[in-house]
Structures are given as structure tokens and as C-alpha cells.
Amino acid sequence: MARPTSWTTDLADGRSEALHRLGDALEAYHAVAIEPFWDVIRRVAGADRERRAATAITEGTGAMLTTLHPDVRWDDSVLKVAYPVDQDVHLDGQGLTLVPSFFCLPGPITLLRQNEQPILVYPVDRDLESLATVGHARFGQGLTALLGRTRARVLHAIAAAAPVTTSDLAREVGVSVAGISQHTSVLRGAGLITTVRDRGFARHRVSPRGEALLSG
Secondary structure (H helix, E strand, O other), X not given: OOOOOHHHHHHHOOOHHHHHHHHHHHHHHHHHHHHHHHHHHHHHHHHHHHHHXXXXXXXXXXXXXXXXXXXXXXEOOXXXXXXXXXXXXXXXOOOOEEEEEOOXXXXXXXXXXXXXXXXXXXXXXXXXXXXXXXXXXXXXXXXXXXXXXXXXXXXXXXXXXXXXXXXXXXXXXXXXXXXXXXXXXXXXXXXXXXXXXXXXXXXXXXXXXXXXXXXX
16 A cells, blocks of 8 residues: 655645645646536536426426436335445435536435435536537537538527427428428437427427537
8 A cells, every 4th residue: 555645644634735735736627627618517517407307397206316317216215326335315304406417427426414405416418529529619610510500500499499399499490390300300319409298299408418519
């Protein structure tokens, strides 16, 4: 086992110089690795929260919890999460806070503090390759070249008015309902939008992956 360095020892002891060095290192890392993508992270996390809320309203809380992550499932009023250690969390009426995160990999984690509401942090649906592409391409031309002019307009229209029905999209974009259905099918298959049925209408939203693409 490696022996602690003088710096880690000073850090463990709470010495101010070591703490300042750690703070400077974290600020430098944030400037390089996080700040350039902060708008993307914020928009994707927001889209994820909206999608979860829509699922809870249309399909129920159990369905929403089950779709958080492959390691999460709702079983007879019990939320089961694959976890490295066995632990039972009893809410006892406290509720549960859900936190979408870009950095919670590979699976969900729990944050527990005595007498405070439990927190479940789960990974958002993201596509790092799309983020890199968006970060280095001009948005307008790049998106049109990728999707085609009409499909790019459909994605824009969904983002601007979500949730939006197929008929409303047809009027907004100037394409037939059948044509819009084809475009939304392709966008949904690419993971750029989600669609839920609500009182006989198909309502479309931009997915976190679609938000990442639009954030360019």
C-alpha cells in the first residue's frame, strides 16, 4: 500500500495551504472539463426532469421509477436498485428526491443523511459522441446536414412548443400529418424525441439526446 504524501497528510489535517491547492486544482479542472459543456449539461438535465414528470403523470410513479435506469425497478411498492452493498431505506413518509446527473456512472447511488429526505442520484441519458460533435460544429448547417432541412425544422418545432401534438406540428412546419408522423418516427428511432399517448393524442418532446444536439 502506498504511503500518504506530505500533501495528502496536510489535506487530511485540514491545513489551509493544502485546501487552497485543492481548490485551485478543482477550479482549473472545472474550467477545462465542465464549463465549456455547462449549457449542454443544464439543458439535458432539465429535459430529463421534464420527461420523468411526463411519465409519472401519464403512466404513474411506478413506471417513471422503473425507467430511471436498467438497474432500477419498481416491485410491489418497493424500489429496488442494484447496489454494491445491501441496504434498506425506509422512507416513512419522507419522500424521495431524484437527481439527474451527468457524472453518476455506471449506475444510481443513494445519498443518506440522518433525519433528512433520502436522495437517489441517477445517470441521465446522454451521448458523449453527440456532445463532442455539437461542441465543434456550427449548429445551423451541421444539424440540417445531419437530419435534412424538414426534419431539423420538426425537431426545432418540438423543442419550442413541447409537448406538441402531431397535428400542431403539421400546421407549424407546413407538412401533412402523415409526413410529420414519418419524421417523428425517424427522430424517435434516433433517440432525439420521446412520444407519449395522452387522451388519444400523440404528444412529442425532445429527449436529452435531442437537447444535447440542439444545444450546439
